[in-house]
Amino acid sequence: MTETRVERKERTRRAILDAALELCEDSSLVALSLRQVAGRVGIVPTGFYRHFDSIEALGLALVDESFVSLRAMLRDVRRVEAGGTAPVSFAAIVDRSVDTLVSHVHAQRAHFAFIARERTAGPPSVREAIRHEIELCERELATDLARLPGPDAWSTEDLRILSNLIVTAMVHTAESLVAVAGRPEAERRLTQTARTQLRMVIIGALQWRSGQE
Amino acid sequence: MTETRVERKERTRRAILDAALELCEDSSLVALSLRQVAGRVGIVPTGFYRHFDSIEALGLALVDESFVSLRAMLRDVRRVEAGGTAPVSFAAIVDRSVDTLVSHVHAQRAHFAFIARERTAGPPSVREAIRHEIELCERELATDLARLPGPDAWSTEDLRILSNLIVTAMVHTAESLVAVAGRPEAERRLTQTARTQLRMVIIGALQWRSGQE
DNA sequence: ACAATGGGTGAACGTCTGTTCACTCAATAG
DNA sequence: CTATTGAGTGAACAGACGTTCACCCATTGT
Incomplete structure (x- = not known):
């Protein structure tokens, strides 16, 4: 007995999640069929029901999983920001944050691609779940920004x-990073674009109310 | 004979485009079936082939049509910017531009929703077509910005x-406007958010290179 | 007046879909 | 040692799918 019963179940569940993530890569959850997934996993279609009630439930599980990856990235960003005791320039924070984003998109491409795609194209319940999670991220970012010097x-x-603008820009950057896949030149360009845009936004925000209205 | 032959054909073609636009509203092109479309139009499935080779060809036609609407909006924005001979403030330009965006999204909601959705979720050829059109819009905006005073x-x-950032923010705003549908309070809030974000970005861009690097 | 054109029809095909049901049989619990 | 549980099976279903083909017949060009 090399494998307990719950271990085997968990392994199949993982296989289903991975298969679904790969299969909907070039279309969407709404175009994903139970039989496709079961076929790729290597189980009979009916076996799917032992793990999920429907494709939609599978989708919600994928949302959870993907946002675990996204939150891991945010935690990394936050750790960098609060890293040294010495005050660092905004430019340095921006550069490190963008680098963190890039490396996490590399490591968990499928999850970021999933969020970017299903955010607008998924089944209504999935769209709503993603919208809600992103809103939470914006709120977190807002409290982080409030702690920063200057505001x-x-x-x-x-x-x-401001948080909404930054998150929007970063979601768009992640989306583009996924799209350029393995072209390093295009990726370098994207990274530089993201850096410049973040700096511009922060400069604008710092001048806000003092130089406007 | 109240209707010529080509007129009748064009009318059916329009009905197909409209039906497809409505049907994929709550999913995506990739989840749209020929039979659904034909059923809603009121023709037999085979009749579809008299007008389009495939659902994908239909999709590309919808991209064209949707970008006609989007370009009409850009033309309006540009006319506002270049309107008076007297110099106007950036804030005024921003406000008028956002208003123009909002009114066009109202008038052509389905087209803007289509672009926002299929941009990330459509069939690969449709995604690519949209990506290309948006890139053209960014280039146009760049030449417009070059003519503005200050840069x-x-x-x-x-x-x-900068153009990339502005277009990204505006696409996101359009997307959100479509999502809030008919809730005027949420829409007012979104409009104000878009205004503030655009102003922040422009302030940041104006300070760029003078206050940074 | 006559022939050609072409939008729309309706049956038929093979394939894929989600879901049901009764089943096996190894891992577990008592 | 025995009884139960539950992941995975395999057949079967009704329905939807894309695509083919031969067909109709009102609008057209001659």
């Missing part, structure tokens, strides 16, 4: 708006 | 990066 004049609403 | 220190690359 004397940022209202709660300003923080929300 | 003494903007390099060609900076202009590309």
